[in-house]
Amino acid sequence: MNSHTDIRKLLSPYCGGDLPTHERSMVEEHLKKCPACRAILADLQTTLHLVRTTPEIEPPPWMTARIMAHVREQVPRRRLWYQRFFFPLRIRIPLEAAALLVVCLTGYYLSQTVETELKAPRNLQDVPAPAPPAEIPRKKDIRIKPAAPAPEKATHQVRDGKSVDRPAPASSQPPAVPSAQAPVLRSVTQDHAAPATTAAPEPARSAREEKSGIRMLEAAPEMKKKSEKKTMRQDAESGASTPAGRPAGADADRYQPQLILRLTVSDRSTAAEAIRTAAIRSGATIVDDAVLPASRIRLRIPAARMTELFEQIDRIGRLADRPRQQGSAQELDVTIQW
Amino acid sequence: MGADGSDSLDDGALADACRAGDTAAFEKLVMRHQRMLLNVAFRMTGVYEDACDVVQDAFISAWRKIGDFRGESGFATWMTAIVINLSRNRLQQIKQRERRTAYSLDAPLPGSDDERMPDPAGDSPSVLQLLEEVELRQALQRCIEALTPEFREVLVLRDMQDLSYEEVGSVLKLREGTVKSRLFRARDAVRDCVRKAVGAS
Numbered sequence: 364m365n366s367h368t369d370i371r372k373l374l375s376p377y378c379g380g381d382l383p384t385h386e387r388s389m390v391e392e393h394l395k396k397c398p399a400c401r402a403i404l405a406d407l408q409t410t411l412h413l414v415r416t417t418p419e420i421e422p423p424p425w426m427t428a429r430i431m432a433h434v435r436e437q438v439p440r441r442r443l444w445y446q447r448f449f450f451p452l453r454i455r456i457p458l459e460a461a462a463l464l465v466v467c468l469t470g471y472y473l474s475q476t477v478e479t480e481l482k483a484p485r486n487l488q489d490v491p492a493p494a495p496p497a498e499i500p501r502k503k504d505i506r507i508k509p510a511a512p513a514p515e516k517a518t519h520q521v522r523d524g525k526s527v528d529r530p531a532p533a534s535s536q537p538p539a540v541p542s543a544q545a546p547v548l549r550s551v552t553q554d555h556a557a558p559a560t561t562a563a564p565e566p567a568r569s570a571r572e573e574k575s576g577i578r579m580l581e582a583a584p585e586m587k588k589k590s591e592k593k594t595m596r597q598d599a600e601s602g603a604s605t606p607a608g609r610p611a612g613a614d615a616d617r618y619q620p621q622l623i624l625r626l627t628v629s630d631r632s633t634a635a636e637a638i639r640t641a642a643i644r645s646g647a648t649i650v651d652d653a654v655l656p657a658s659r660i661r662l663r664i665p666a667a668r669m670t671e672l673f674e675q676i677d678r679i680g681r682l683a684d685r686p687r688q689q690g691s692a693q694e695l696d697v698t699i700q701w
Numbered sequence: 702m703g704a705d706g707s708d709s710l711d712d713g714a715l716a717d718a719c720r721a722g723d724t725a726a727f728e729k730l731v732m733r734h735q736r737m738l739l740n741v742a743f744r745m746t747g748v749y750e751d752a753c754d755v756v757q758d759a760f761i762s763a764w765r766k767i768g769d770f771r772g773e774s775g776f777a778t779w780m781t782a783i784v785i786n787l788s789r790n791r792l793q794q795i796k797q798r799e800r801r802t803a804y805s806l807d808a809p810l811p812g813s814d815d816e817r818m819p820d821p822a823g824d825s826p827s828v829l830q831l832l833e834e835v836e837l838r839q840a841l842q843r844c845i846e847a848l849t850p851e852f853r854e855v856l857v858l859r860d861m862q863d864l865s866y867e868e869v870g871s872v873l874k875l876r877e878g879t880v881k882s883r884l885f886r887a888r889d890a891v892r893d894c895v896r897k898a899v900g901a902s
Contacts, residue, residue, distance in 0.1 A: 375886075414856065417841070423753060426735055434760070
């Protein structure tokens with residue numbers, strides 16, 4: 364016979380309908396004779412009924428929306444190929460750093476290139492070479508950039524701040540705008556202006572240049588502004604040694620093309636006399652050798668004797684650059700600096 | 702079921718759509734199962750706000766892990782397992798919270814006059830029966846909450862949510878025999894608890 368304890372263990376599955384048939388009939392047999400176990404079964408059935416009929420709670424109305432809002436946040440957005448490429452930080456940051464470096468290096472390179480271009484020597488034949496004025500400090504001259512455009516073939520004279528137009532002998536040349544940077548602005552001869560005093564049997568262009576040169580001889584120091592990029596490029600290509608935008612010589616006549624030679628000498632004290640002698644031996648006419656503060660001599664020499672001049676100068680010092688002689692000018696305006 | 706064709710899809714088809722990134726399909730699943738899951742969470746945690754958080758976290762977690770759902774068990778069973786796990790964690794947090802508030806300076810001292818006691822029964826029989834019903838349910842809830850989680854889980858899932866033994870075993874990763882054993886012991890414990898609570902009142 365089953366004890367109350369054994370039967371009571373079966374009451375819970377019994378009231379849930381989980382007993383096999385033979386155990387169920389055995390429990391029912393016992394229950395008929397045992398009011399205590401019937402009371403326990405009644406309690407169990409009441410409890411189970413309460414559990415099974417527990418009222419359900421309702422979700423709050425915002426629940427679905429809140430869940431879906433979170434879910435949609437997690438949906439990966441489709442990225443374009445470059446976005447996927449740049450998305451991982453481990454790739455993006457080095458790329459940005461490299462790009463910054465490239466920008467910096469490019470900027471540095473450009474600045475160096477422009478500086479070189481500004482200092483580039485000018486062409487022997489085609490480009491007017493301004494000589495530095497005696498009155499204007501050198502460092503100021505070098506920094507002047509060819510920003511303010513001046514009319515091509517302009518002859519313009521300003522003396523003590525007053526602008527006076529002087530008609531060009533060989534060409535009608537519009538006046539240039541006086542530069543605020545130049546306190547004393549004088550003759551500006553652009554591009555194809557050439558000396559003409561020697562009356563060489565050259566084309567009209569040479570004559571014009573020479574005539575302009577004569578007038579420049581009379582002129583006071585000037586601040587010359589280069590206006591054309593074309594000229595700048597020619598400067599860079601020519602291999603000559605005059606910085607662009609350099610102020611023109613104050614009291615020297617201008618021969619086109621002009622040639623500036625930079626000479627490195629060991630003894631500066633005796634160099635002036637040696638160069639002067641060498642120039643005279645080469646058949647040159649000294650135009651000006653008293654320009655201060657630079658050590659320079661300006662001379663005029665027949666183009667055919669340039670080779671001889673180079674030979675003479677080579678004995679005195681080392682020539683920084685020996686520009687090729689171009690064009691057909693018979694007489695050259697040469698400035699030797701050391 | 703609504704007029705929308707996707708409403709008639711079963712959970713497996715909707716879950717397949719979710720794997721393809723279809724949030725609308727997932728929304729259908731949320732609407733379909735959130736009530737049942739909230740009840741499970743509420744019976745497990747005993748706190749409505751915590752139950753809502755559990756269900757919300759469970760669905761978000763399910764969306765992340767939808768690739769893991771292979772359909773061997775039903776989506777509801779899979780979700781229920783997630784809710785049960787999160788409920789266990791939440792229960793621990795609730796216990797810690799209650800431990801802290803037990804020593805709160807703002808809370809009334811235990812046994813003091815401020816502590817709210819159950820209202821005594823009135824003389825009217827109908828009111829008494831009503832109160833008995835309410836008290837019985839309150840006692841039942843307290844008794845269910847008094848169960849340890851492993852017994853509470855089987856009682857909630859089997860007797861409240863009417864899951865089969867197999868489903869309960871799948872959710873809890875238990876053998877069917879273990880589920881039954883725990884269930885019967887849980888019923889006996891609740892019966893004992895409720896009888897004592899009613900007898901005391």
